[in-house]
Amino acid sequence: LAKTTQPISMDSYEGQEVNITCSHNNIATNDYITWYQQFPSQGPRFIIQGYKTKVTNEVASLFIPADRKSSTLSLPRVSLSDTAVYYCLVGNMNYGGSQGNLIFGKGTKLSVKP
């Protein structure tokens, strides 16, 4: 399994851009990088997924350098409602992959202040 390391917590203010970096030094060739968001007493919600370079959707961007040993989730102009725990998962459930993308680490608790 590709072990992931994220900061335990981050603080930000409304309107700022937040970047959360995840380290995954032993990522395998077929592994994808997936980020989820979880609010208290709710199930996680898929945010974004990527394999290499940059992926952008309506809520976030994901930057993946060429060596793929890390990735950065970028949340533009955060609001109070973005206060949540963010998890980075790495793996591949197909092709006999490691299934690391089923295993949740401690995540990053993002606190957005007014």
Add this chain to the structure above:
Amino acid sequence: GAVVSQHPSWVICKSGTSVKIECRSLDFQATTMFWYRQFPKQSLMLMATSNEGSKATYEQGVEKDKFLINHASLTLSTLTVTSAHPEDSSFYICSARWDSNEKLFFGSGTQLSVL
């Protein structure tokens, strides 16, 4: 799209009773479903993986006779906590995926409190 419905949202039961939690994929066929549990201020812990029509695969340390999983159709999986005890009190979350998809779609979770 890709909605997973989980019921009930919360349940309180007496020690020794059994509790069933349902997980349904509403708009896709879930070839694989997963069950997690989460204690307060902790991360999600994978309990088991279930494929439609097959026996569930349990993670190490999870008692299969205590946590019965049934995945009878491509849209429904159930988790039954048998003879529940206070230490089983936790937040249980299901998730689902279809083949070739690397994303997981989660239910809203079930808070179980055993008195």
